[in-house]
Amino acid sequence: MRYISTRGQAPALNFEDVLLAGLATDGGLYVPENLPRFTQEEIASWAGLPYHELAFRVMRPFVTGSIPDADFKKILEETYGVFSHNAVAPLRQLNGNEWVLELFHGPTLAFKDFALQLLGRLLDYVLEKRGERVVIVGATSGDTGSAAIEGCKHCENVDIFILHPHNRVSEVQRRQMTTLFGENIHNIAIEGNFDDCQEMVKASFADQSFLKGTRLVAVNSINWARIMAQIVYYFHAALQLGGPARSVSFSVPTGNFGDIFAGYLARNMGLPINQLIVATNRNDILHRFMSGNQYVKDTLHATLSPSMDIMVSSNFERLLFDLHGRNGAAIAGLMDTFKQGGGFSVEQERWTEARKLFDSLAVDDAQTCETIAEVFEQTGELLDPHTAIGVKAARECRRSLDIPMVILGTAHPVKFPDAVEKAGVGKALELPAHLSDLFERDERCTVLPNDLKAVQAFVSQHGNRGKPL
Ligand SMILES: *Cc1c(COP(=O)(O)O)cnc(C)c1O
Numbered sequence: 001m002r003y004i005s006t007r008g009q010a011p012a013l014n015f016e017d018v019l020l021a022g023l024a025t026d027g028g029l030y031v032p033e034n035l036p037r038f039t040q041e042e043i044a045s046w047a048g049l050p051y052h053e054l055a056f057r058v059m060r061p062f063v064t065g066s067i068p069d070a071d072f073k074k075i076l077e078e079t080y081g082v083f084s085h086n087a088v089a090p091l092r093q094l095n096g097n098e099w100v101l102e103l104f105h106g107p108t109l110a111f112k113d114f115a116l117q118l119l120g121r122l123l124d125y126v127l128e129k130r131g132e133r134v135v136i137v138g139a140t141s142g143d144t145g146s147a148a149i150e151g152c153k154h155c156e157n158v159d160i161f162i163l164h165p166h167n168r169v170s171e172v173q174r175r176q177m178t179t180l181f182g183e184n185i186h187n188i189a190i191e192g193n194f195d196d197c198q199e200m201v202k203a204s205f206a207d208q209s210f211l212k213g214t215r216l217v218a219v220n221s222i223n224w225a226r227i228m229a230q231i232v233y234y235f236h237a238a239l240q241l242g243g244p245a246r247s248v249s250f251s252v253p254t255g256n257f258g259d260i261f262a263g264y265l266a267r268n269m270g271l272p273i274n275q276l277i278v279a280t281n282r283n284d285i286l287h288r289f290m291s292g293n294q295y296v297k298d299t300l301h302a303t304l305s306p307s308m309d310i311m312v313s314s315n316f317e318r319l320l321f322d323l324h325g326r327n328g329a330a331i332a333g334l335m336d337t338f339k340q341g342g343g344f345s346v347e348q349e350r351w352t353e354a355r356k357l358f359d360s361l362a363v364d365d366a367q368t369c370e371t372i373a374e375v376f377e378q379t380g381e382l383l384d385p386h387t388a389i390g391v392k393a394a395r396e397c398r399r400s401l402d403i404p405m406v407i408l409g410t411a412h413p414v415k416f417p418d419a420v421e422k423a424g425v426g427k428a429l430e431l432p433a434h435l436s437d438l439f440e441r442d443e444r445c446t447v448l449p450n451d452l453k454a455v456q457a458f459v460s461q462h463g464n465r466g467k468p469l
Pocket of ligand 1: 110111112143144221253254255256257258259260307308386410411
């Protein structure tokens, strides 16, 4: 399988190189040159498979030529073996034909484990073969950091540095990162905000001289391998609900358009999906596009669903590429306009094409809390605020009651106690067994000023299993 850039000017790469790449050299994102397509018979024959075996069948075409089947199977069995629920991604019924797909039974209690547990293992496999080491420098507003560290903590060939804004992540989120020790694990609290952290990561990709030749790898969802891993659970859910004979709809709490883009790909690979709902919080750039064909930057709002607090959706470029007949020059032009401070609209027929599949809703904090309370009262299920946004959007935007509606349950409520408390649900939140002593564990973290040079100096001092690069 070959991968091409959404801006059309970077060389095509194979899977191995795309795994180790950040942005393409032309500033674009990598996508498969040709998407695999499965027949209905083939998909139907996967009903009842254990999660890792289904994952093998769905993802195999993407890694062909880079990872032999037997090795890939072994990696997948290990990856999904660490999840604490036998079904890996169980479905829970909320109402007639309405379901939550629980994606929070991984080590860090958010759906990011599905991709980052795999990414860590794939990196180690590929690096071992090549006899190389890499450095990861990632920024997190909460969930990505712990999932990336958990995914990479056993990697022999990876040193990971995660920047989080000092005193601006929740205590559970911070402890999930800072209580993981290893000579290749480095938590850095930046005296600044999340955007400052992200800017430092971007600047480090642009000028890598501080790494003295060691390769820098991306762990945010611009990395293709993350999107790839997320395609699997759409197949998994649909197969449980009568697919592919019956079509299914999904409502996806989204910020960077990563998770929902995976659903779009599942549909293009042959899975009958009737409707994909983009569920955002007040940071609603995607909703403004889907409802009014305006892709325009707004200011950042802090919400009760912080993992979706973004101003710009990086993966949206991957959808735009398809909507424009995969014309890289057109995308480069749009992104240029956007960068110069403008927003943009796309031609009417391209927007209409998108709207055949996508609907959207922006849900504010008050509605989020109302939905948490309402679902708790109706079912006894306690939702996290991101998932609650998905449920609210599903209920508002649903096209057909006859088609099963699956809401992606992106996090465990214990990660977001503020929202649960504000919702007034009188249920004590309990950490799952493997984290029950989280608040007693020692923490390890370095506080650094909001200064790129200081961060880069720290990385070069510790980037080789704690020793200088
Ligand atoms: C990261 C995250 C999201 C948003 O995912 P995208 O791929 O950026 O759309 C939603 N919910 C939770 C809990 C998350 O951690």
